[in-house]
Each structure stands twice: as C-alpha cells, then as structure tokens.
Amino acid sequence: MKYQIKDYLRHHGFVGQTLTVQGWVRTKRESKNVNFIALNDGSTINNLQVVAEAGVISDDILKLVTTGSAIAATGVLVDSQGAGQSVELKVESIEVYGTADPDLYPLQPKRHSLEFLREIAHLRPRTNTFSAVFRVRHALAFAVHKYFSDNGFFYWNSPIITGSDAEGAGEMFRVTTLDPKNPPLNEDGSINYKEDFFGKETNLTVSGQLEGELAALGLGKIYTFGPTFRAENSNTTRHLAEFWMIEPEMAFFELEDNMALAEDFVQYVIKYALENCQDDLAFLEKRLLEEEKNKPQNERSPMPLLEKLQFVVENEFERLTYTKAIEILLQSKPHKEKKFQYPVEWGIDLQSEHERYLVEKHFKKPVILTHYPRAIKAFYMKQEVDRPEDKGPTVRAMDVLFPGIGEMIGGSQREDNLEKLVARMEEVGIDPQSMDWFLDTRRFGSAPHSGFGLGFERLIQFVTGMGNIRDVIPFPRFPKSAEF
Numbered sequence: 001m002k003y004q005i006k007d008y009l010r011h012h013g014f015v016g017q018t019l020t021v022q023g024w025v026r027t028k029r030e031s032k033n034v035n036f037i038a039l040n041d042g043s044t045i046n047n048l049q050v051v052a053e054a055g056v057i058s059d060d061i062l063k064l065v066t067t068g069s070a071i072a073a074t075g076v077l078v079d080s081q082g083a084g085q086s087v088e089l090k091v092e093s094i095e096v097y098g099t100a101d102p103d104l105y106p107l108q109p110k111r112h113s114l115e116f117l118r119e120i121a122h123l124r125p126r127t128n129t130f131s132a133v134f135r136v137r138h139a140l141a142f143a144v145h146k147y148f149s150d151n152g153f154f155y156w157n158s159p160i161i162t163g164s165d166a167e168g169a170g171e172m173f174r175v176t177t178l179d180p181k182n183p184p185l186n187e188d189g190s191i192n193y194k195e196d197f198f199g200k201e202t203n204l205t206v207s208g209q210l211e212g213e214l215a216a217l218g219l220g221k222i223y224t225f226g227p228t229f230r231a232e233n234s235n236t237t238r239h240l241a242e243f244w245m246i247e248p249e250m251a252f253f254e255l256e257d258n259m260a261l262a263e264d265f266v267q268y269v270i271k272y273a274l275e276n277c278q279d280d281l282a283f284l285e286k287r288l289l290e291e292e293k294n295k296p297q298n299e300r301s302p303m304p305l306l307e308k309l310q311f312v313v314e315n316e317f318e319r320l321t322y323t324k325a326i327e328i329l330l331q332s333k334p335h336k337e338k339k340f341q342y343p344v345e346w347g348i349d350l351q352s353e354h355e356r357y358l359v360e361k362h363f364k365k366p367v368i369l370t371h372y373p374r375a376i377k378a379f380y381m382k383q384e385v386d387r388p389e390d391k392g393p394t395v396r397a398m399d400v401l402f403p404g405i406g407e408m409i410g411g412s413q414r415e416d417n418l419e420k421l422v423a424r425m426e427e428v429g430i431d432p433q434s435m436d437w438f439l440d441t442r443r444f445g446s447a448p449h450s451g452f453g454l455g456f457e458r459l460i461q462f463v464t465g466m467g468n469i470r471d472v473i474p475f476p477r478f479p480k481s482a483e484f
C-alpha cells in the first residue's frame with residue numbers, strides 16, 4: 001500500500017528516507033528565498049511542510065505551486081527545525097499535476113463562511129473543516145457496523161423503493177415512470193397506477209423499520225443503515241430531505257432493553273470517534289470556539305467539544321416518562337413566564353423548545369423520554385396498559401434527546417398483538433389488507449420485539465459540533481435544493 005501524509009507524520013521511521021509525497025497545496029509562503037509549502041493529501045487534518053531551499057526548484061515551477069494546485073514533491077524527510085511540526089520534506093523536485101489559477105480558484109487561504117462553502121459543496125472536501133467532518137463521518141459509520149457486528153446483529157438491507165408508508169405520516173417522494181403530462185387515468189379521473197412501472201403506487205422509503213421487523217422475527221437481531229427520504233417542508237438546521245438512518249430491530253427486547261441498547265450504542269460510537277479522530281476533533285473544537293466567539297454568552301456551547309463528548313460517554317442518560325417531562329415543563333420558568341412559543345399540556349407533541357429546555361437547562365445531559373401519548377405516535381408502537389401515573393393512554397415509545405440537537409433517536413417496543421395492531425391501524429386510517437405481509441409476523445410466531453432509528457447526520461452534528469445538518473452530509477438535499 002502507498003503511504004500517505006498521515007503515515008509520514010506518525011512514524012518517525014521515515015526520517016532520512018527519500019520520498020515522493022502527493023497532495024494539494026494549502027499555502028505557500030516565502031521567507032529569505034526559502035519557500036514553505038503546506039501540503040495536504042486528505043489523509044489527515046495535518047499538513048506536511050515541504051521546504052524548497054533557495055535555487056532548488058525553478059521559478060517556473062514554483063510559480064505554478066499555488067493554493068489548490070496538485071503536486072508531487074520528492075525529497076528527504078528530515079526532523080523539522082521550525083515549531084509546529086515534527087518532520088518536514090526537504091524537497092529536491094516538484095511535479096505539478098494540476099494548477100489552480102489564484103484568480104479563479106474559490107478556496108483561498110482565508111476563512112470562508114459555511115454558507116459560501118455550501119454553494120460550492122463540490123469543493124468542500126478540499127477544506128480543513130469539511131475534510132475533518134467527513135473523516136469523522138467515516139469513522140462513525142465504521143463504528144456503527146463494528147458495534148453491531150461485534151454484538152451479534154446482522155446488517156439487513158430494507159428496500160429503498162417501497163409501497164408502504166412506515167411512519168404513516170405521508171411525507172413521501174413518489175417513484176414513478178408515468179408521463180407527468182399525460183398519465184393514464186381511471187374512469188373517475190384519478191391516475192391509474194396499475195400502469196405504472198411497479199403496477200402500484202410506490203415511494204422512496206421513510207424508514208426501513210417495517211421490513212427490519214420481518215428480519216428481526218427470524219434472524220433475532222438486525223440493523224439497517226441506509227438512505228432515508230422525507231418530503232417534509234422543514235427548512236431547519238436539523239432536517240434533510242435525504243438522510244441516513246440506522247435502525248436496529250431486536251426480537252425478545254422490551255422497552256427497557258431497547259433503552260439500554262440505545263445508550264450503550266451511542267456511547268460506544270462517540271467513544272470510538274474520541275479514540276480514533278483525535279486530530280480532527282481537536283481541530284473542530286477550535287473551529288467551534290472560534291465560531292462562537294461572536295455569539296452572546298448564552299448561545300455558546302456550555303462545554304468545549306471534547307469535554308462534552310467525554311461527558312456523554314461517561315454519564316448515564318436520564319430516563320423519565322413523557323408525563324414527568326410535562327410536569328417539569330409546567331413547573332419551568334419559561335412556562336411560568338410565558339416564554340415558550342407553544343403551550344405545554346399533557347398530549348402535546350413536544351416542540352424543540354421544550355426538548356431543549358429539558359436536556360440543556362433542566363438535566364444538562366442526554367435524556368430518554370418514554371411513554372408518550374398514543375395519539376401522537378406511530379401505529380406500530382406497543383400499547384401500554386393503563387397506568388395511574390399517566391394522564392391518558394400511552395405507548396411504549398422512547399425518544400433520546402441530545403443537548404444542542406433535540407431528538408437524536410426515536411424508537412419503541414412494537415405492538416405484537418395482532419388484534420390490537422389491526423384495531424390501531426383502522427383507527428388511524430391504514431388499510432390492514434395493504435400490509436398483510438407485515439401482519440403475518442403477528443399471525444405466526446409473534447414475539448415481543450423492539451427497535452429504534454438514529455439519524456446519522458444528527459449524530460455527526462453532535463460529535464463534530466457543526467451547527468447545520470447541511471454541513472455534515474456531502475451533498476445536502478432540502479427544499480428547493482438538490483445541487484450536484
């Protein structure tokens with residue numbers, strides 16, 4: 001395997017060897033006829049300093065070595081004289097692969113706003129911030145697979161094109177090959193989907209859960225990790241139209257087991273990032289401090305990034321019921337002073353301001369809320385027996401809320417009783433016949449089971465400290481935007 005800059009910087013054994021290093025020029029500066037080139041090949045946040053002593057490289061070549069150009073530098077790796085790096089390359093020759101005209105290349109060595117960089121997302125992998133974010137993204141994805149595989153889960157692939165609406169929320173992108181100008185019609189004037197590609201209405205999946213349940217009730221423990229689509233018109237820093245979701249589903253798990261798994265899993269992947277992305281996270285911590293300098297004190301993160309991550313890894317998540325959470329909100333200062341935009345009462349769907357109050361102000365740590373009102377949750381959640389402590393019918397649901405993020409995980413124990421499930425479907429207007437395949441799991445060998453979905457980009461936001469979800473996915477899709 002070819003070595004990369006991260007290898008040269010890490011292993012002192014390369015010192016004294018003649019090497020060829022390939023990468024993109026971050027900066028070039030000249031001091032007393034010596035040129036210092038900061039070279040980066042994407043393998044690490046750290047640059048290799050390439051030193052061109054006076055007269056070694058011709059001016060014709062040096063002229064082409066500008067920010068953004070791609071070069072190969074050959075020379076001897078030596079212990080560095082200067083501060084800031086342990087080794088540097090004393091260059092003997094440079095080959096320029098591709099120039100980057102300084103008058104045209106948008107990424108110059110200065111601070112660019114994240115908004116500007118979003119417009120040139122095709123060049124974001126060339127920047128320090130985004131290369132760090134995407135290396136962390138990779139590490140987290142790897143940790144997800146490692147965690148589940150090490151713990152006896154099988155990677156399961158639910159379909160991306162489906163005929164079902166798993167969440168029953170109807171926020172779906174249609175998949176069709178019908179001619180929009182001239183679709184085949186039924187006698188009553190409605191579109192005849194029997195003539196469509198699949199012979200029925202289909203859409204991009206909003207969740208792989210339902211097909212995941214089929215697998216769990218045979219394979220035992222499975223997880224999905226794939227793209228998920230929601231056509232909700234949400235222009236927020238936490239919503240994407242295309243995002244990646246991780247959905248474990250486990251037979252014989254009840255709500256308590258589900259919570260324990262969610263906590264252990266999140267702590268594991270964050271710990272993995274802390275151990276394997278030290279340089280990138282240190283860089284991102286500094287970036288965040290810099291960004292927050294201009295914000296008022298009360299909008300800044302209460303802890304530096306690494307301390308925050310360490311805290312989450314080391315401390316148990318708070319567990320409480322929705323009913324208890326409502327009580328806390330009713331007792332809260334913002335409620336009493338009428339500072340919440342949305343009123344608080346038992347039965348409401350918690351708004352992000354309520355969730356943030358609970359995790360950021362009240363508990364100051366991740367919180368698992370359980371036993372939500374039946375009326376505001378999906379049809380498949382297990383109906384709880386009536387309990388005096390709740391104020392109405394609830395389901396065995398759990399949402400995991402994170403500081404600065406809000407809902408990171410949504411999940412539940414599943415309704416495994418056929419009659420109850422069918423009754424609930426009818427109540428909310430889902431035709432049981434259309435999901436007969438799903439109901440077969442409850443007809444034959446039904447068993448208690450549970451699962452949850454974690455929004456991968458929200459996890460990356462938390463770990464990297466990036467404020468906008470559009471900055472943690474390579475090519476964000478959101479209302480009115482599907483560039484690249």
Ligand code: 4AD
Pocket residue numbers: 166167206207208209230232238239240241243245247248407408409410411412451452453454455456457458
């Ligand atoms: O709470 P949600 O809608 O739950 C489900 O889809 C269940 N079927 C999961 C399950 O039990 N298997 O979504 C799960 C998570 C949310 O907590 C959130 O982190 C993320 O997916 N999410 C989004 N992330 C980015 N953009 C969006 N538009 C998102 N919608 C949900």
Ligand code: MG
Pocket residue numbers: 407409410
């Ligand atoms: Mg949810």
